[in-house]
Amino acid sequence: MTGSRKKSADRENQRTSRRNFLKAAGGSAVAATVAAVAVPSLATDDESGQQADKKQYGMVIDVRKCIGCHSCSVACKAEFDVPLGATRSWVEYTDKGTYPNVSRNFLPRLCNHCRHAPCVDVCPTGATYKRKQDGIVVVDAGLCIGCKYCIQACPYDARFLNPLTGVVDKCDFCIHRVSKGLEPSCVNSCVGGARIFGDISDPESEISRVMATNPVTVLRPGMGTEPNVYYIGADHSDEHENKRGWYDVRVTTHRKEKDRR
């Protein structure tokens, strides 16, 4: 399937839609060859003129299945030896209401590997970039100077300055595991099976099927970042709502930074 489909890479990735791909007639090898020849001349916005199949790794978190056990946070800590007080992956609890009308919802958080990633736009050294081959946003630890501009720019507070290395760190979808065909560590350890990881650009992947057949949301959609981490059944309540004085909202995390940003 993927062989017969050629996607125009969005070099102007700020503008063109991801779904704006060119589809060759499916199936035959002849069609695939024709497409491979025809596409480069059409896809003028491709940087290299090369037509590699572009993946976009993403995650769906089905919050209804999350039990707030922090297995993902712990697995992530162990996987990367994340220093005390810092988190690449964490879980927030949102408590709402007054007894007896109360609820507690969990919200697992991580870097959204945004399509329009502000962290990439502001990085002055090019250390933060979005990988062309799979859409993962990474930090080149050898290039980063620790200026913290990206920490300011991320609307999700997904980044932190690693006190041990002096450079910025964040979730990288476990590239080292994913490139060997394994799942990210948080997905692997999720006891509720709440996390689904995969290639969103492949309509046949499990994640794409789940996204197509469920109501999904992203965090802070108004920022225009177009996250690639989606939620099913997330409670988007925030402490700001307390100003209305209707019901109480309390967000708790085990991070050093107690406030959600």
Added chain:
Amino acid sequence: MHELTWGLPVILYLFLAGLGAGAVTVSGSVLLRKGGFGSSRFAIARCGALIGPLPVMLGTFLIVFELGQPFRALNLFKLINLSPMNIGSWLLGAFIFLSLLYALTFLPPSAGPGDRLRGVRRALAWICVPVGISVAIYTGIMLGAMPARPFWNSPILAGLFLLSALSTGVASIILAGVFFRRNHRDPAVRDDYDNSSYLLTASDALLIGGELIIIFLFLMFAQLTIGDVRYAVNVILPGGNLAPAFWGLVIVIGLVIPLVVEIVLIVPKLLYGRRFVSIPAIEVAIPTAIIIGGFALRYIIVVAGQITAPAAL
């Protein structure tokens, strides 16, 4: 409250780089203009040129050591991209180099309006003015570039930083003038002192007026916006955490009092053609207030941007 990602070193840098770039820009413009300042033109230009590079270099030193990896700072110059910090670093590097050269042309004991360095000095002034303005502006663009920081995310911030930079630059030149030019050995400089003082004071009043207009626009539009910006601006409006510092230090001490005093000083000459009399005590007090206000402005804006966030998750 969230831990400050950018703390005092960054705040000091924004303030010092603004002041230094402002002083050099003002110096260059005074040197290049034809009339007005008479024989004190050169003395004023010298003040600004000699003041300028030092705060900028001090500020740069402070932010380099605020980096997580200070010794990698040169990585900034491995490429050119559209990050405001990258462009700003190139500008800053160019500014430090050029403003030092410019300052050097004023150093020889023989330096004067008609000496042999005249051509070089004017050429450097022509370059230092636009580069100085760019350094003052980019700091505002750098903060303003992020939707994740609604308090900063406004094009008007860069304009505010520019005016504040020029105003603190003029203030530092007035301040230096009291100490170095008022009782100058050269009688020509002394004679023109009052006249040049008048021009500096009048320009400063104009800059402060501009700052007040920008702040008014900022507050007004934040109030008229629904959502993130309106929520964020509450920290400096009455009842907000930073309101006392903002209204007390920035608005009253840094802008309104200096503006009123400066207007009272310039009006007799401006409207009625009377002689402008400079008063040393005021010439120390007002620039000091402006400089305090300029620092408070950077402090409050940098902190306010970091303790506020987009309202909806």
